[in-house]
Structures are given as C-alpha cells and as structure tokens.
Amino acid sequence: MDATRPLDALNAARNKRVLVELKNQRRYIGTLKAFDIHINTVLENAEEYIDGELKRKLGSLFIRGDTITIISPSEAVKE
Amino acid sequence: MDATRPLDALNAARNKRVLVELKNQRRYIGTLKAFDIHINTVLENAEEYIDGELKRKLGSLFIRGDTITIISPSEAVKE
Amino acid sequence: MDATRPLDALNAARNKRVLVELKNQRRYIGTLKAFDIHINTVLENAEEYIDGELKRKLGSLFIRGDTITIISPSEAVKE
Amino acid sequence: MDATRPLDALNAARNKRVLVELKNQRRYIGTLKAFDIHINTVLENAEEYIDGELKRKLGSLFIRGDTITIISPSEAVKE
Amino acid sequence: MDATRPLDALNAARNKRVLVELKNQRRYIGTLKAFDIHINTVLENAEEYIDGELKRKLGSLFIRGDTITIISPSEAVKE
Amino acid sequence: MDATRPLDALNAARNKRVLVELKNQRRYIGTLKAFDIHINTVLENAEEYIDGELKRKLGSLFIRGDTITIISPSEAVKE
Amino acid sequence: MDATRPLDALNAARNKRVLVELKNQRRYIGTLKAFDIHINTVLENAEEYIDGELKRKLGSLFIRGDTITIISPSEAVKE
Numbered sequence: 187m188d189a190t191r192p193l194d195a196l197n198a199a200r201n202k203r204v205l206v207e208l209k210n211q212r213r214y215i216g217t218l219k220a221f222d223i224h225i226n227t228v229l230e231n232a233e234e235y236i237d238g239e240l241k242r243k244l245g246s247l248f249i250r251g252d253t254i255t256i257i258s259p260s261e262a263v264k265e
Numbered sequence: 266m267d268a269t270r271p272l273d274a275l276n277a278a279r280n281k282r283v284l285v286e287l288k289n290q291r292r293y294i295g296t297l298k299a300f301d302i303h304i305n306t307v308l309e310n311a312e313e314y315i316d317g318e319l320k321r322k323l324g325s326l327f328i329r330g331d332t333i334t335i336i337s338p339s340e341a342v343k344e
Numbered sequence: 345m346d347a348t349r350p351l352d353a354l355n356a357a358r359n360k361r362v363l364v365e366l367k368n369q370r371r372y373i374g375t376l377k378a379f380d381i382h383i384n385t386v387l388e389n390a391e392e393y394i395d396g397e398l399k400r401k402l403g404s405l406f407i408r409g410d411t412i413t414i415i416s417p418s419e420a421v422k423e
Numbered sequence: 424m425d426a427t428r429p430l431d432a433l434n435a436a437r438n439k440r441v442l443v444e445l446k447n448q449r450r451y452i453g454t455l456k457a458f459d460i461h462i463n464t465v466l467e468n469a470e471e472y473i474d475g476e477l478k479r480k481l482g483s484l485f486i487r488g489d490t491i492t493i494i495s496p497s498e499a500v501k502e
Numbered sequence: 503m504d505a506t507r508p509l510d511a512l513n514a515a516r517n518k519r520v521l522v523e524l525k526n527q528r529r530y531i532g533t534l535k536a537f538d539i540h541i542n543t544v545l546e547n548a549e550e551y552i553d554g555e556l557k558r559k560l561g562s563l564f565i566r567g568d569t570i571t572i573i574s575p576s577e578a579v580k581e
Numbered sequence: 582m583d584a585t586r587p588l589d590a591l592n593a594a595r596n597k598r599v600l601v602e603l604k605n606q607r608r609y610i611g612t613l614k615a616f617d618i619h620i621n622t623v624l625e626n627a628e629e630y631i632d633g634e635l636k637r638k639l640g641s642l643f644i645r646g647d648t649i650t651i652i653s654p655s656e657a658v659k660e
Numbered sequence: 661m662d663a664t665r666p667l668d669a670l671n672a673a674r675n676k677r678v679l680v681e682l683k684n685q686r687r688y689i690g691t692l693k694a695f696d697i698h699i700n701t702v703l704e705n706a707e708e709y710i711d712g713e714l715k716r717k718l719g720s721l722f723i724r725g726d727t728i729t730i731i732s733p734s735e736a737v738k739e
C-alpha cells in the first residue's frame with residue numbers, strides 16, 4: 187500500500203484481504219473488490235467482527251464510505 | 266456482486282433480496298429496486314428487524330442514503 | 345412505488361398517505377405533496393407519532409431531508 | 424402550504440406564524456420572513472419553547488438550516 | 503433584521519450586539535462584524551455564557567458556521 | 582481581527598497566538614500559521630489544554646476544520 | 661511544518677512520523693505517506709494507541725479524512 191495519493195494505496199490493496207472499521211465499532215474483513223472517491227467500498231467473502239468475535243459471514247458487502255474510519259491490509263495487523 | 270466500482274456491485278444485486286443496515290441499528294430485508302449515487306435506496310416487500318426480530322412489513326420502502334451503513338445480498342448472510 | 349431511480353418511487357407515492365420516520369425517532373403520517381433531491385418533504389394533514397402514540401396534528405408539514413431515515417406508503421405498513 | 428416543490432410550501436407560509444423545531448428539541452414560533460435553499464430561516468417576533476414552556480422572546484431570529492427538523496404553520500397545530 | 507433572504511437579516515444586524523448560540527449549548531454575545539454563506543461569524547467584544555453565567559471575555563471571536571444554531575439581536579431578547 | 586469577511590479576521594491573526602477550541606472540548610493555543618476555506622488550521626508551538634490543564638506540547642499542529650468551534654486571539658481571553 | 665496553506669504543512673511532514681488523532685479518541689502513529697484535500701491519509705508502519713497504550717500494529721493504514729481531528733509530527737509531542 188505504497189502511494190502518493192491515498193486512493194492509490196487502496197488500489198494497491200485491491201483483491202487482497204483488508205480490515206475495514208466503522209464508526210459504529212464494527213469490523214469487517216474481506217477481499218477488497220471496489221471503492222470510489224467517497225470510500226464507498228465493496229468486500230467479497232466478508233466477515234463481521236464485534237468485540238473481536240466473528241458474528242456473521244456476509245458474502246458480498248457494500249459499505250457506505252462515510253461510515254468508515256480506517257482500512258488496512260489484514261495480513262499485516264498484529265494485535 | 267462483482268464489480269470494479271461500488272455502484273456496479275449494487276447494480277448486480279438489483280431485483281434480488283438484500284439486507285440494508287442503518288446507523289440507528291435497524292435492519293431491512295427487501296428486494297432492491299433502485300438506488301442512486303447518494304445510496305438513496307428503494308426496497309420492495311421490505312421487512313424491518315430490530316434486535317433480530319421482525320417488527321414490521323413495509324411494502325415499498327425508500328431509505329435515505331446517508332442513514333445506511335451496509336448493504337449485502339441477504340441469501341448469503343450466515344449468522 | 346415501482347422505479348429504477350429512488351426519486352421515481354417517491355413520485356409514485358405523491359398524493360398518497362406515507363409514513364416518514366426521522367433520526368430523532370419521530371414518525372409522521374401524511375399525504376405526500378412535495379419532495380426534492382435533498383429529500384426535503386412536504387406532507388398535508390400530517391400526524392405526529394411518538395412511541396406509537398398520536399401526539400399532534402400538524403396540518404401542512406415541511407420536513408428537512410437530512411433528518412429523514414425512511415419513507416413508506418402508510419397503507420402497506422403492517423406492524 | 425400547497426406545493427409541488429418543498430420550498431414553494433415554505434413560500435406559501437411567508438408572513439404567517441410558523442412552528443420551527445430543532446434537532447436539539449427546541450421549538451420556535453414566529454412570523455416566517457425569509458428562508459433559503461439550505462433552509463436557513465428568519466422569524467420575526469419569535470418565541471422559544473422548551474418542553475412546552477415559553478422560555479424567551481427573541482424578536483428577530485436567524486436559525487441555521489441544518490439544525491432544523493420540521494416547519495409547520497403554527498395555527499394548524501393541534502396537540 | 504427585516505429581509506427576504508436570511509443573510510440580508512444578518513446583514514441588517516452588522517455592527518450591532520447579537521446573541522449566537524452553538525450546538526454545544528454555549529452562548530456568545532458580541533458585536534457582529536462579519537459572516538459568510540457558511541454562517542462563519544466574527545464577533546467583537548465577545549462574551550461567553552454557559553448556563554446563563556458569564557464565563558470568559560474573548561475579544562475578537564471567529565465562530566465556525568456549522569456549530570451555530572441561532573443568531574438574534576441581543577437587545578431584543580427577553581428571558 | 583477587524584474584517585468584513587470572517588476569513589479576513591483569521592488573516593489578521595496570522596503569526597499571533599490564538600486559542601482554538603474543538604467539538605470534543607479540547608483547547609489548543611498556538612501561533613496561527615495557516616488556514617483555508619474549510620478552516621483547516623495549522624498552529625506552531627501548540628499547547629493542548631483539557632479542562633484548563635496543560636496536557637501536551639505538540640509543536641506543529643494541523644487541525645481539521647470541521648472539528649473546530651471557535652478561534653480567538655489568545656492574549657485577549659479573560660477568564 | 662511551516663506553511664501558508666494547511667496542506668503545505670502536511671506536505672512538509674511527508675515521510676516523517678506523525679501522530680493522527682480521530683474523533684473516536686484513537687491515536688495512530690505512523691510514517692505519513694499520502695493525504696488529499698479531504699485529509700484522507702495513509703500511514704506506513706502504523707501503531708494504534710487507545711488510552712495511551714499500544715493496541716495494534718497495522719502496517720499500512722488508510723484513514724478516512726472526516727474522522728480525523730488533528731495531525732502532528734510525533735517526535736515533537738511532549739506529554
């Protein structure tokens with residue numbers, strides 16, 4: 187995710203597993219398929235985590251951009 | 266819901282049953298009939314769920330986009 | 345309320361009784377007279393419900409769009 | 424307040440007493456003198472009500488539009 | 503503060519003492535020197551009131567518009 | 582900070598010590614180096630105060646405009 | 661981070677360690693790689709701190725701009 191513009195960084199993560207965190211504290215891990223300038227984001231094979239626990243598998247998932255706080259390639263996250 | 270742009274993914278879900286979740290925690294399941302760039306969304310045969318319980322059947326339902334957090338094809342959701 | 349664009353769906357509900365719900369939990373039922381792209385909405389013969397109880401009759405009612413969560417034809421709502 | 428566009432409805436209420444309610448629960452009753460597309464609104468001879476009680480007389484009152492939830496001709500309100 | 507457009511009303515209050523109230527409940531009284539279409543506002547000889555009590559004198563004060571709820575000529579306020 | 586437009590007032594405070602208050606209640610005092618139409622603001626030699634107490638020295642500080650409530654020349658503030 | 665425009669200040673911090681604080685109180689320290697006019701920001705080798713405690717290492721991190729309150733070069737922060 188090396189970039190001079192933030193969306194280049196997201197583009198470098200396309201088709202990779204990413205962690206997406208929302209303002210309502212929910213976390214989704216899925217394969218990043220699409221995003222736009224509003225950071226509207228589509229994940230495939232998405233999993234929802236609440237308080238660190240897997241809650242639901244969601245298949246395809248559209249996330250409205252204004253609800254997102256952070257996006258990070260998930261394989262690099264170390265808790 | 267395969268796409269290079271997020272709205273393509275929504276388009277692929279048109280006329281299918283989708284789950285729409287709002288910032289106020291409410292969940293709606295209905296047939297996706299229409300959406301726009303603000304993610305204003307119209308469902309048909311919509312059902313409202315609060316805390317996992319069916320609360321109301323709403324027929325046609327217009328949802329203002331800025332209140333939406335996620336949209337997902339409902340048949341793929343596994344809780 | 346059949347449509348390919350969300351505002352077409354609202355247009356199909358014009359002059360019909362609709363349920364409008366707000367972010368502050370209030371519900372209004374009235375005859376849909378007007379709306380615009382911000383979802384600013386005008387109802388006639390509007391009734392306000394709080395916690396399911398009729399609180400006020402408001403005659404004409406202008407509702408600022410950004411405070412709205414959902415709009416639905418009221419005759420189809422089944423609680 | 425008959426109109427095909429929401430702002431036409433506000434225009435029909437110009438120079439009449441209206442009720443304006445805010446997101447912070449305050450209510451103002453005053454003579455509607457001006458408004459714009461953001462629903463920034465000016466009332467004359469405005470009265471502020473909190474929990475149904477008259478709190479202040481404000482003379483001229485400019486209300487920033489994004490803080491408004493509803494506007495209604497006040498003579499038609501029946502509690 | 504007579505006007506057909508809301509900002510005309512603010513213009514009529516220029517160089518007069520006004521009351522400005524914020525979403526965070528704070529109230530400022532000062533001489534209205536400047537404002538723009540976002541309702542960004544500059545007061546001179548501003549005083550801050552919290553719960554009706556004078557808390558600080560601020561001299562010049564720039565207030566970001568989106569934090570404002572109401573503006574009113576202060577000499578007309580009757581509590 | 583005399584001006585007919587609000588940003589002229591900020592401009593007059595450039596290179597002077599200013600107090601910047603945020604929606605999350607934090608206060609920063611620093612030398613105003615830069616700002617833009619969104620009120621994104623840069624302070625030098627910034628100090629952070631929480632509940633009136635100096636918490637951190639931050640050197641250069643970029644503050645996102647939409648989180649700001651007020652800006653005032655700090656030497657004029659009298660508590 | 662000397663500048664006449666706020667984004668020049670961010671530009672001067674590129675490739676340096678910065679502290680980014682969010683509206684939800686979380687703090688991230690990482691190498692500033694990219695940002696845009698919305699203050700969407702990309703950090704490398706990012707660390708997340710909650711209540712002053714290191715919680716996670718995130719590698720690359722995209723932060724949506726509207727969730728950010730402040731950005732500051734981290735080596736200059738003195739608590």
